[in-house]
Amino acid sequence: MAFTPAKWPRRLRSQEWYGGTSRDTIYHRGWLKNQGYPHDLFDGRPIIGILNTFSELSPCNGFHMKELAEKIKAGIWEAGGFPVEVPVFSASENTFRPSAMMFRNLAALAIEETIRGQPMDGAVLMVGCDKTTPSLMMAAASCDIPSIVVTGGPMLNGYYRGERVGSGTHLWKFSEAVKAGEMTQEEFLEAEASMSRSTGTCNTMGTASTMASMAESLGMALSGNAAIPAVDSRRRVMAQLSGRRIVQMVKDDMKPSDILTKEAFENAIRTNAAIGGSTNAVIHILALAGRVGIDLTLEDWDRCGRDVPTIVNLMPSGKYLMEEFFYAGGLPVVLKRLGEGGLLHKDALTVSGRSIWEEVKDAVNHNEDVILPTDKALTQSGGIVVLKGNLAPKGAVLKPSAATASLLQHRGRAVVFEDIDDYKAKIEDPDLDIDETCVMVMKNCGPKGYPGMAEVGNMGLPPKVLQKGITDMVRISDARMSGTAYGTVVLHTSPEAAAGGPLAVVRDGDVIELDVKNRRLHLDISDAELAARLARWAPLPDQPTSGYAWLHQQHVEGADTGADLDFLKGCRGNPVGKDSH
Incomplete structure (x- = not known):
């Protein structure tokens, strides 16, 4: 121009x-x-x-x-x-x-x-x-x-025992290796010193x-x-x-x-x-x-x-x-x-x-x-995939270059975590009813829900799956994922669960379909059933009542439009204003 x-x-x-x-x-x-x-x-x-x-x-x-x-x-x-x-x-x-x-x-x-x-x-x-x-x-x-x-x-660059170590990326990799029994905690601590040199x-x-x-x-x-x-x-x-x-x-x-x-x-x-x-x-x-x-x-x-x-x-x-x-x-x-x-x-x-x-x-x-x-090229069709469907009416995103090709079209049974605390309480339980064909779903981690939309979308896999040598599963949430992370991870699902989006009413055992080629994310229940579940949904209790957390909660927009505060959008210019002296 x-x-x-x-x-x-x-x-x-x-x-x-x-x-x-x-x-x-x-x-x-x-x-x-x-x-x-x-x-x-x-x-x-x-x-x-x-x-x-x-x-x-x-x-x-x-x-x-x-x-x-x-x-x-x-x-x-x-x-x-x-x-x-x-x-x-x-x-x-x-x-x-x-x-x-x-x-x-x-x-x-x-x-x-x-x-x-x-x-x-x-x-x-x-x-x-x-x-x-x-x-x-x-x-x-x-x-x-x-x-x-x-x-x-x-x-x-970081190096550990001759291996190039990427900050963040190897943190996730080594952490999973410890849970899978492939790396000791002592080795993990040794690797820590090489990550940020x-x-x-x-x-x-x-x-x-x-x-x-x-x-x-x-x-x-x-x-x-x-x-x-x-x-x-x-x-x-x-x-x-x-x-x-x-x-x-x-x-x-x-x-x-x-x-x-x-x-x-x-x-x-x-x-x-x-x-x-x-x-x-x-x-x-x-x-x-x-x-x-x-x-x-x-x-x-x-x-x-x-x-x-x-x-x-x-x-x-x-x-x-x-x-x-x-x-x-x-x-x-x-x-x-x-x-x-x-x-x-x-x-x-x-x-x-x-x-x-x-x-x-x-x-x-x-x-x-x-x-x-x-x-x-690593992939001929790169970019960020935008998925839509009854589970994400306003969109969700996935990064194909970091995903497993065989999982980009997948149907699986949902294993649901209501929030990050629920995930942490259940994920290492050997009795958790989950295998590698399931779809891990985490709710209430979006802009309003966490609050602040933390980088928890790349949920670590359960040890019982990792110990089979499995390193990836389909994961869906309204959270974000660290840019250093990898996996077949659906993120930013909008509207988020805390705002009453369809993600809020997903149940254990529901079947979810991910079809990246056709940009589809579908919860396999009828429209009537979905509407009935949403009608029964209620906001989470214990919301912030003061401070910046309250301001954020009241005014943050959805991930689909950038998660900005609604009153900050637009250019307000730089008028000098009045001098008070």
Whole structure:
């Protein structure tokens, strides 16, 4: 798309705080000078907020984020801007309870108001763990000030006894091996030390790396940003270049609304299919689209992703990790392949000021076992499958590249768990009436039900099944699944059980049919029986009555539209507002 830069110089937003000689201006400017800033820094140069999600309790957003922030500052100074580092809400999947997803929207709200209420002309979105990427992009989109994403980057490869270890993916694998009697607890503890051997996000194509790839394919990050390891010096170079670039974006008045078009979202959906990305991306991208008023639906995910081959050979779908993906050429190679296959809107604008095709057309694939030729794809029909039927009238999702091919068409007897506690109480019981032909069903784990929609959808199999050598079964829930996980797992079933969706009334012994080819998820009872069961359904007791949990419960929407809070949808802009001093 064509972009027309704004004329420069012009009066910037920050000048409403710092420009002139009024009492209020002197109040704002004078206080900031207590940090030692010379007067000429307030002469109308762009003030850039570096929104840093560093937290010692968010390991993905660890100490390397401090160093990256300094590099971003250097780039901003070089380009004639005025950098100010601002700590913001950091929601980490590996520490937050009941689920980091419950706080994605709270983070987006807090960061949106941080941007709107303070004198920033542009923002650098420093992201890492999977929830920080969508929350900061959602906030920036709602305010619509010039913004650029800088990702913290993935960890280095892990190794255990000569085996490449992927964070998350091998956690599930080793845990199941312990339950199956194939690995001792002592060996599991030994393997723990190899899983996270450097700072950074998950080294698999989990949700963090997926969302970094989404930011790049949307055009919100500089080309090549997604895959550079956290500890690689080139990550610091990327940070400094991004600092330089955001200053020019402010001068040009290049905003998220210029970049986040329907075509950009379609590019991201196809990219997700090509990389074997996380199912979590569905919820985050739908929510982001809602912030900029783009009409994006679950059907768009199926339509755009259905015929895209999965060519990135990374765990959990394949065998390599993010370190090898970077060395092979990273996301630019994938985007180039999509463009050559007619699967990329080549004119989509990026934060560089150039089109996405201009950025990637000269990319070179340095390892065709990591980024596969199309005829050797992990699956020729990648993407996220959207299933519908009487069990999921508003949709459910499944990731084919992480599933077992023989289970993609399956009929089985339901074994039902009413919630996560019921699952934990029953799953290891040797008397549980279950075998590998059954369909495991878990309820009340959606946006309202958990609350917050935790990553519990990839339910571990019962030991009695694992001990037969079985490693996968069909599993259905209204929960999410970690992007590092694998299996034939149906997720995000909508409407969720806690909102009175059909999932709420599934009973032990009901027959469920999964037909991925025909996009069907069916509960084999009559319409009359289903209606009668739903008429008898009642909401769960003991709902939150105060605090953020109550606010979330009252206003969160379904997974099928992004699980955002209903009052946060749409772009509210960045009016300066009234000065109270």
